[in-house]
Amino acid sequence: MSQSEPPGGVFGLSYDGETRVSEALKLVSTAIIVLVGAWPIYWMTQLAFTQYETVESAVTVFPTPDIFTFDNFNVLTDPEMYTYMFNTVVVAIGTIVTVVLVSLIAGYGLARLEFPQKENFARILLIGYLFSPIVIGIPLYQIWQNIGLLGTRFGLIIALSAISMPFAVWLMWKYIMTIPEAHEEAAWVDGASRWRGFRDVVVPQCRPAIIAAALFAFALAWNDFTFAQILLPQTETTTFAPGILRAMGQAQFLPDAYLMAISLAMTLPPLLFAYFMQSYLLKGFQVRAL
Amino acid sequence: MPDIEIRNLTKVYEESGNEIVAVDDVDLTIKDGEFVTLVGPSGCGKTTTLRCVAGLNKPTSGTITFGDREVTDKPVQERNIALLFQDIALYPHMSVQENMAYGLKITGFSREERIARVEEAAELLQITDQLEKMPADLSGGQQQRVALGRSLVRDPEIFLFDEPMSDLDAKLKAELRPVIEKVTDEIGCPTLYVTHDQEEAMTMSDRVAVINDGELAQVAPPKEVYDEPNSQFVSQFIGQPSTQFFDGKVGAVNGTAELDVGGYEYDLARDGLEGWAGEDIRVGLRPQYIRVSEDSEAGIPATHLLDEPLGDATHSFFDTEFGEIVVVTDPDFVGDGKEYGLVFDDEYIQLFDTDSGVRIA
Numbered sequence: 001m002s003q004s005e006p007p008g009g010v011f012g013l014s015y016d017g018e019t020r021v022s023e024a025l026k027l028v029s030t031a032i033i034v035l036v037g038a039w040p041i042y043w044m045t046q047l048a049f050t051q052y053e054t055v056e057s058a059v060t061v062f063p064t065p066d067i068f069t070f071d072n073f074n075v076l077t078d079p080e081m082y083t084y085m086f087n088t089v090v091v092a093i094g095t096i097v098t099v100v101l102v103s104l105i106a107g108y109g110l111a112r113l114e115f116p117q118k119e120n121f122a123r124i125l126l127i128g129y130l131f132s133p134i135v136i137g138i139p140l141y142q143i144w145q146n147i148g149l150l151g152t153r154f155g156l157i158i159a160l161s162a163i164s165m166p167f168a169v170w171l172m173w174k175y176i177m178t179i180p181e182a183h184e185e186a187a188w189v190d191g192a193s194r195w196r197g198f199r200d201v202v203v204p205q206c207r208p209a210i211i212a213a214a215l216f217a218f219a220l221a222w223n224d225f226t227f228a229q230i231l232l233p234q235t236e237t238t239t240f241a242p243g244i245l246r247a248m249g250q251a252q253f254l255p256d257a258y259l260m261a262i263s264l265a266m267t268l269p270p271l272l273f274a275y276f277m278q279s280y281l282l283k284g285f286q287v288r289a290l
Numbered sequence: 291m292p293d294i295e296i297r298n299l300t301k302v303y304e305e306s307g308n309e310i311v312a313v314d315d316v317d318l319t320i321k322d323g324e325f326v327t328l329v330g331p332s333g334c335g336k337t338t339t340l341r342c343v344a345g346l347n348k349p350t351s352g353t354i355t356f357g358d359r360e361v362t363d364k365p366v367q368e369r370n371i372a373l374l375f376q377d378i379a380l381y382p383h384m385s386v387q388e389n390m391a392y393g394l395k396i397t398g399f400s401r402e403e404r405i406a407r408v409e410e411a412a413e414l415l416q417i418t419d420q421l422e423k424m425p426a427d428l429s430g431g432q433q434q435r436v437a438l439g440r441s442l443v444r445d446p447e448i449f450l451f452d453e454p455m456s457d458l459d460a461k462l463k464a465e466l467r468p469v470i471e472k473v474t475d476e477i478g479c480p481t482l483y484v485t486h487d488q489e490e491a492m493t494m495s496d497r498v499a500v501i502n503d504g505e506l507a508q509v510a511p512p513k514e515v516y517d518e519p520n521s522q523f524v525s526q527f528i529g530q531p532s533t534q535f536f537d538g539k540v541g542a543v544n545g546t547a548e549l550d551v552g553g554y555e556y557d558l559a560r561d562g563l564e565g566w567a568g569e570d571i572r573v574g575l576r577p578q579y580i581r582v583s584e585d586s587e588a589g590i591p592a593t594h595l596l597d598e599p600l601g602d603a604t605h606s607f608f609d610t611e612f613g614e615i616v617v618v619t620d621p622d623f624v625g626d627g628k629e630y631g632l633v634f635d636d637e638y639i640q641l642f643d644t645d646s647g648v649r650i651a
Contacts, residue, residue, distance in 0.1 A: 182379035185346055188366045189373045190393035190444070200392070204383040 041267065048072055048264045052257035072261035075254075081262060083236060084243035087153060088222060088266070091239055094157035095221035096214045099164045103213055104206065106165075107172025108198060112181070122173060125166040133163065133226040141230050149231075156231050156239070160221045168213040175209035176202060208283035215273060215281055222270055240266050292357020294320040294343065294448060294480045299352035301338050301504075312338040314504035315352070320480040325471070326509075327483045327495040331527065335504035337452055340484045344450050345369045356447060372441030372477075374454040378433045380425035386436050387421040393444045404443075411439040414476065415469065431462040438473050449474055451483040455490065463487075467494055488528050492516065500524045522572055522647035525640055531577050531605055531616045533640070538573040540566040540641075547651075549573065549639070552612060554590060556636045562651040563641070571650065572642040579638040580617045582606065582630050589633035590615075594625030608632060 013021065047055055049063040052072060060067060075081055109115075110122055140159055141150065149155030179202060187197035203210075229242040238246070244262060247254055274281070301313040313335040320326045328336045341347040343354055345366035353362045361369050380389050390411060391404040399407070412418045415435045425433055434454055441449065451470070455463045471494055474481045485491055491498045492512045500507040500515060500523070508520045519525035525533045540563055541548030541555075547563040549556040551573055583589060592608035592615065599621065606619045608630065615632060619625075641650045 180377055180379060182375040182377050183381060185366070186373070186375060186379040186381070186440075187392070188346075189344065189371060190440070191367050191370075191396040192392075193367060196396065201381055 041271075044260050044263050044267070047257055048260040050257060052255040055257040055260075056255055072257045073265070075258040075261055076265055080243070080247065084238060084240045084247075085266065087232075087237060087243075088239040088241075090153050091156050091160065091224075091228075092218050092221040094153065095160045095164065096217045098157060098161040099168050099217035100210055100214055102161065103165060103168035103172045104203060104210070106169045107174075107176050107209075108202060110169070110173040111176035112184075122170065125169055128163070128166045133224075134230075136163075137226055137230040140227075144231055151232055151234050151237055153232075153237060156224075156228055157221075159227045159231055160224055161217070163227075164213075164217040164220050167216055171209055171213055171216075172206065175206055179205050208280045211277050211280040212283075215277055218273060219270060222266075292355075292359065292447060292480070293322055294318075294482065295353075295355040296339070296343065297353045297355070299339060299342055299354065300350050301335070301342060301347060302350045311504050313342065313349075316501070316504075316506050318499060318506065318509065320482055322480055323478050325474055325481045325483065325494060325496045326499055327485060327491040327497075328499045328501055329485055329488055329491040329527075330501035330507075332486055334501050336484045336486075336501050339501070340450055340452055340482060343448070343482060344371055344373050369448070370444075370446055371448040371450055372444060372446035373450045373452065374434070374437050374441065376453040376456055378425075378430075378437050378454070378457075380433055380436055380440075382425055384425075385421070386417065386423055386425065386428070389425065389436055390421075390439045390443055393440065397444070407443045408439070411442040414442065414472070415439050430458050431466055434458065434466060435469065438469065442473055442477065445477065447479055449477060449479050449481040451481070451485075453485050453487075456485070456487065463490070470494065488530070492528070498528075500527060502527070518649075519640065520649045522574065522642040522649075525574050525642070525649075529576055531618070533574045533576050534580070534615050536573040536575075536612055537644075538571050538641075540569050540571050543567045549636075549641075551634075552590075554634075556634065556639065558636055558639060558641075558651070560641075560651045566650065570644050572644045572647070574640040574642060575634055575638060577605070577616045577618045579635040580615070581633040581635065582608075582617055582619055582623070582625075583633050584630065586629040586631045588631035590631065592630050592632045594627050594630060597623065597625050 046061065046063055049068055049070070049072070050060055051067050051069045054060060054067045063069075076085070110118060115121075136159075144150040144155045144159075149158070183201050183205070184194075184197045187201045188194070192200060223241065224239070225241040225245075228239040229245075232238040232242070240262075244259065248259070296316055296318040299313055299316040299318075300311070303310045303312055316335075316339055318326070328339060330336045338347060342349045345361065345364060345368075349362065353360060355361065356369070380386075381392065384392065387405075387408055390408045394404045394407060408421070409418070412421055415438060417432060417435050417439065420428060420432060420436070425436065428436065437454070454470075455466055458466065467490065470483075483490070483494065492515075495512055497509055498512050498515045499509040502523050508515055508524045510518075510520075515524060515528050519528060519533075522535070526535070536551050538549050538551040541550055543563045543566065547558045547560055547566070549558055549571075581589075582592075586592075590610050590612070592610045595607040595609055595614070597607075597619075598605040601621060603621055604619045604623045606617050606623060606625050608615050608617060608625075610632065617632065642648065643650055
C-alpha cells in the first residue's frame, strides 16, 4: 500500500468514491426523515383546503382549484370548537408562566444555595418521569375532586406544570450554574439585593433556558390529552385534544375535512413557535452535563 | 474616607469533615488613600481575605472596620465598596453605558445624573467611544476599563481588586497599571489589591503585604520587601529570578562573622549573629549579586548550562556542586557551555534560620 492511498473506508472504495457514496446516503436518509416528518403535515394541510364532499368520496393528493376551499375553517367559529381552543391557549400560557417562574427560582436555589441532600433532591425530581400520566392522573382526579380543582383550567395548569417541572428545573439549575457567580457578586457590590441581582443579572442571561423550558412546557400542555381528559370532565372547560375526540363521537355533522382544518389550526402555533425559537432552543439545550 | 482595619481575621472552611484554615489571624491596616497589595502564591488565602473585607465571605472570627464603622456583619450591599473581579464580570446583557450606570440606578440617581457621571468616568478611562457597545465586543483590556469605570462612578469608600489582570497579556497589564493607579488616586480611598503577580505588587503599591499559608509574612514598602525580606519565604517569593539558597554554617563571631558555605569562606560585617557560632544556617543571595568570573578558580566552579537573554539582562543557568544556580548576567553575556567561577557579593548575603525561615541577618 502506497503512502498516498487513504485508509480503506466503510465501503472499501477509493477516497472519492467513498465521499460520493456517503453524500448520496446522506441525501437518501434526509429524504426519508423529511418524508416521514412532513408527510402527515402535508396530508392534513391539503385535506384542510379540499371541499369536504370530495374528501368523503375520493382520495385526492392536492387541492386543485376546482376542489379548493377555505370553507372548512368555518368550523373554527363553532362555539364549542372556539371554547376548546380558548381553553387550550389559556392552559398552555398558564403552564408556561408557572413552569418558567417556578423553575427559575428553583433552579437558582439549586445552583446558588447550599442545603443538605441537594444533589439527591435534584435526582429525585427526575423520578417523576418514571410514571406514565395515566398512573398519576387517577390519584390526581381524586385529590383535585377533594380540593375543588377538578374541572378547572387552573387544576390542569398545575398538573401540567408539575409534569414539565422536573426537566425545567434541571435545565435551569444547570444553566444558571454556567453563569459566573461574579456577575451576581458584582451586582451586590453595586448595591443590588439578592433578589434584584437575580432579576437584573441572572434572569436576563437565562433567556435561552427560559425559551427552552417554555417550549417544552408549551408542547406538553398543547398536546396533552390524558390529563385534560381526566381532570376536565365537563365539555365547557376541556381543551382541544379531548374536546375534538368528544366532538367526533357526539357531533352529527363533522366531516374529516373539518377535522383537518381544526387540526391544522392547532398544529400551526407549535410549529411556528419551534421554528422561530430554534436558535434559542439549541442554546438552551446545549448546557453541559445536563 | 475611612481607613480599613482588619483585626485578627480568621477564616476556617469545613470541607468533608476537615477544617481548612484559609486565613489565620491576619492584622492589616490600610490608610486612607493608601494602595496595599496582598501578594502570595495560589491558595495562600489572599482572595479569601479580600472577600471577607468585601463582605462576600463571612469571617470565622476577627473584625473589619471601615473608619469608625464596624462592618464585620454587614452584607456587601451596605459596605459601599468597589470590587474588580478576576473574570471582570461585566453584565453581558447590558451595554457599556448600562453596565457603568447600574450601581447608580440602584442607588436611585436620576437618568441625567447617571449619564453625566458615566460620561465623566468614560472620559478619564478613554472609553467614551465604547459606551454603546456590548461587553462581548470589547477586548479584555477595554472590558477591565469598563469595570473600573463601573466602580469609579459610584465613588466608593473602599476599592478592592481581586487579581483583575491575571487573564490579560503582559503588554496590556503594563498599559492598565497606570490606569488603575490613576483611578484609585482619583477616588483617593484605601485600596486593597490582591494578586499573585509580584510585578504588579512591586510597581503599584505603597505597601506590599506578602501572605503565605493564610498568615501575613511581611508588610512593608515594595523596596523594603525586596531588599530586606524578613523571611526565607518573602525572599524567595519576591524578586525575579528567585533568590538562590544554600546551606551554610556560622563560624567564629567576633565583630565580623565567619560564614562557611560548602567549604567556601565568607567574612560578613554583620550584627545579629551573636550566639549563632557553630550553628547551621540558611544562606540566600539574589541572582543579581552573584558575579560570573572567567577564572574558574575564583569562587565556586560552575559549568554553564544555558542563557535566557531578556534584552536588558540575561539570566544564565550554571551547574555547580550546589545544584543549578541562576545568575543575572550582562545583556551581552554568552556562556557557551564553558567553565566559570561564581563569586558571591557577600554584602548582600541574607541569613535565615534553617527551621523557621526567619531572617537573622
